[in-house]
Amino acid sequence: MNQFKFKIIGAFLVLFFFASCVDDLNTEPKVELTLDKLLEQDPNAVDGLVSKIYGTFALSGPDGPGSTDIVTPDPGEAAFLRAIINLQDFSADGMKNRWGDDGLDQLTTTSGWTPNNKFFRYLYDRAYYTISQSSNLIKVLKTSSANIPNRENHIAELRFLRALAYYYLTDCFGKGAITTEDDINTPTPKNESTRVELFNFIESELKDIEGVITPTKSYGKADRNVVRMLLAKLYLNAEVYTGTQRYDDALTYTKKVIDEGGYTLAPNFVSVFSGDNDTSPEIIYTLIADAVVSQAYGNTTYIVNGNLSTETMNPNDFGATDGWGGHRATKAWYGLFNNGNLVASPDDRAKLFWTTGHSYEMNDYKKWVDGYPSIKFRNKNFVGTSNSTSFSNTDFPLFRLADAYLMYAECVLRGATGGSASLALDYVNAVRNRSHGGAITAGQLNLDFILNERARELNLEGHRRQDLIRFGKFTGGSYLWPWKGGVKDGVAIPDTYKLYPIPTSALQANPKLTQNPGFSN
Numbered sequence: 389m390n391q392f393k394f395k396i397i398g399a400f401l402v403l404f405f406f407a408s409c410v411d412d413l414n415t416e417p418k419v420e421l422t423l424d425k426l427l428e429q430d431p432n433a434v435d436g437l438v439s440k441i442y443g444t445f446a447l448s449g450p451d452g453p454g455s456t457d458i459v460t461p462d463p464g465e466a467a468f469l470r471a472i473i474n475l476q477d478f479s480a481d482g483m484k485n486r487w488g489d490d491g492l493d494q495l496t497t498t499s500g501w502t503p504n505n506k507f508f509r510y511l512y513d514r515a516y517y518t519i520s521q522s523s524n525l526i527k528v529l530k531t532s533s534a535n536i537p538n539r540e541n542h543i544a545e546l547r548f549l550r551a552l553a554y555y556y557l558t559d560c561f562g563k564g565a566i567t568t569e570d571d572i573n574t575p576t577p578k579n580e581s582t583r584v585e586l587f588n589f590i591e592s593e594l595k596d597i598e599g600v601i602t603p604t605k606s607y608g609k610a611d612r613n614v615v616r617m618l619l620a621k622l623y624l625n626a627e628v629y630t631g632t633q634r635y636d637d638a639l640t641y642t643k644k645v646i647d648e649g650g651y652t653l654a655p656n657f658v659s660v661f662s663g664d665n666d667t668s669p670e671i672i673y674t675l676i677a678d679a680v681v682s683q684a685y686g687n688t689t690y691i692v693n694g695n696l697s698t699e700t701m702n703p704n705d706f707g708a709t710d711g712w713g714g715h716r717a718t719k720a721w722y723g724l725f726n727n728g729n730l731v732a733s734p735d736d737r738a739k740l741f742w743t744t745g746h747s748y749e750m751n752d753y754k755k756w757v758d759g760y761p762s763i764k765f766r767n768k769n770f771v772g773t774s775n776s777t778s779f780s781n782t783d784f785p786l787f788r789l790a791d792a793y794l795m796y797a798e799c800v801l802r803g804a805t806g807g808s809a810s811l812a813l814d815y816v817n818a819v820r821n822r823s824h825g826g827a828i829t830a831g832q833l834n835l836d837f838i839l840n841e842r843a844r845e846l847n848l849e850g851h852r853r854q855d856l857i858r859f860g861k862f863t864g865g866s867y868l869w870p871w872k873g874g875v876k877d878g879v880a881i882p883d884t885y886k887l888y889p890i891p892t893s894a895l896q897a898n899p900k901l902t903q904n905p906g907f908s909n
Contacts, residue, residue, distance in 0.1 A: 423525070427534040437525055438542050441549050442608065444518045445469060446675040446687040446784065453683045453779070458513040460506070467686020468518070469675055469784055471511035472850040475560055475888065480852035480862070481869035482721035482843060483762065485694075485714050486754045496753055498881050499874035501889055503907055509891035511560060515553040519567060522550035527569035544601035548610040551593045552618060558586040558629060559854055562887045565898055577898045587622065587629045594619045605650065607666055607674065608783070613649040614673040616641045617787045624795055628858055628886075639799035639807050642792050645672065646815075651789040657736050657823045660788065662770035663707055663781040672787035679767070679777035688765055689780040691715075691848065695761040700745035704776045707767030716759030717741055718750050720869040721847050724840050735825040737844055740764045750870045759870075762848055790819045790845055798838045819845055835859065857886050882906060 426433050440450075448463040449455030456463035464470075477483045478495045485492050491505035501508075526546050529539055536542070550568075557564045565578035566589050581589070594615050603612040620641035626634035645651075654660050654670040665671065677687040696703040696711030703711040719728060725738035728748060733739075741760035750759040767780050774781070793815035800807035809830065817827040819841070828837070839859050843852065856862035863885050868878030884906025895901050895909060903909050 423528050424532050424534075427528070427532050427536060431534045431536045434529070434536050434539075434542055438545055441518065441522050441525065441546060442676070443682065444514070444521065445549075445552070445786075446677060447682055447684045448686050453685050457517050458510070460510065464685025464690075465507075466510040466514070467684055467690075468511070468514040469688075469850075470686035470690045471507065471514055472556065473691065473848070474507050475511055476850045476853045477848055478715075480856055481718065481867075481872070482847040482852055483715055483717055484750065484753045484759060484871060486716070486756060487714050488754055497871050497874040498885060501885065501907065503889040503892045503895070503903065503909060505889075505891075508888050509893055511556065511888075512564075512891050512894055515557045516564075518553040519550050522546045522553070523567060523569040523572065526550075527572055530569065540600055541602050544597040545610050547593050547597050548601065548615055548618070551590045554586060554590050555618060555622065558583060558590065559625070560888050561890055562586075562629075562904060563890065563901070564894075565901065577900045580898075580901050584630045587626065590622055591619070594622070607671075608676050610673065613645050613651075614787065616644045616649075617672050617792065620645060620792070620795060621787075624799070625854060625858055633802070635799045635802045635804040636806065639796065639804040642795045642799065643806070645792050646789070646796065649789075651792075653789055653793075653818060653822050655822070656770065658740070658764075658766075659770040660785060661765045661782065663767050663774050664769040664771055665783055665785070667771075668785070668788075670789045671783070671785045672789065672792070673785075675784040675786055677780045677783050679779045679781040683779040685779075687780060688767075688782045688784050689778075691765045691784075692767050692780045692782065695742075695763060695765070697756055697761070699756055701742055701761070705768075706763060707769075707774055707776050707781075709776045709778050713756050715761065716746070716750065716756070717762045717847070718759050718870040719748060721762075721843055722760055724844050735820075735844070736823040737764075737825070751876060753871050764848055785849065790822075791842075791849075791851070793819050794838060794842055794845065797833065798835070801833070801835050801838060816841065862886060 444457060445468045448467040449457050454463055456466060458466055460466040474495055478485050479498050484496045491507045494500050494505055495507060526543055529536060529543050562583040563580055566581045567578055598612060598615050601610060601612055601615055605611055620638050623634040623638035626632060651672060652669045654668050660668050660670055675687060676682055693708050693710055693712045694714040696706060696708055697713030698711050699713060703709060722728060722730060722741050725735050726733035730738045730741060740763050742763050743760050746757050746760050752758050765782055767777060767782055768774050797812035797816050800809055800812040813830055813833055816833060821827060839855060842855050853862060861867040863881050863883045865880030870878060872878035873881045887904045889907035890901060890903050
């Protein structure tokens, strides 16, 4: 097991003293001097401090699964990764949640969005918690007189993590206040930054640290090619974020990741989503989970257990001790395999749906047996034996090589310079052949095919809403999916739904923020 997993729990103990500050005005930690003194006494403590910031994307709080970094009555439902899945997958076409509690219905049906929805607030607050704590630690590292090992690299890691949090703010909300280490102790509210300004800030930060951060791969940590992958993602969606396409730049950075990262496709698709996936040669950047030392209800435990139920399956078959009976895929996902005839499909990915006892049609999204649960993520080891556990041991692949291959092909199809059409076809076929999906011809490779292939390959990995928006398929009525707009067969939704409403709590914390169009305060 990768040792970085074990550093996270120690980091939580060290950073238990950090203040939980989630609004963009309150960026001063209560114990900054304590951290400074800690580093003076033990400069190597920096590893644990930085590890805690990594952990903010997967874990709920500093003291186990029942603790929380942000204000919430239920720590488990407010973790960063859980928010990403809720807002990027359940609001899209492929996955639906049946619980409907306190706002999940708004996501599952892409209807009735309000700024008081707690799930919108969770992502917003999580992002600003990571931003503020990253900035706090950056300031300490910059000003400490201690002889801190790898000081500049740690600062670059923290700037990456802060940029990653801003990336999700930009993608989901389109506006916010930019705060850095220079704003600690600032008494006045920061001005609202536009989506273009957020984009420019993220781009500047990533390009600045690209040449500083280590080029050496270390599982679960940011390195040069992780930075480049986020830059490629940013440029891929630049037209949505700024109105100006940047596919040339997206191709440039995707190519760097592919050519210089040293990644290879895992021989077996399922291995990338199994309990021992920390050995995968394909994963570029991952969010750590561990059944013992980094337990959380919001990391892949949410995905694995949420797709299982004792009503129709045995959770132990997938390495879990319990099933929560919450998530099922729709025909918008499994219908992409052999027109929904999954048994006859040679594609390995088509086998990753549980069909026994379930209906193909999702006539009622609140009914467990309507729709097929996804068994793509599981808690069992791919190699060797493993015991079933309450919490997941499967890391979440936020970035992986198959995504980069499909991004390369998309950029080429969108006319980016410097790419190769034949290489784009090779990359797409490498992804398909790995899963025995069958090679396609050059004539079959177009943007519609790429969008569908991204669904077949990447659904339930936090990309789908973003993809549909980039392809012009999320709002409006040109593409309908089950329960879009709250109707079984789908209806058009307004363009204002390309962004989530700014949470009421954020507007109250900073009066200089304004609500997104289409939503009332």
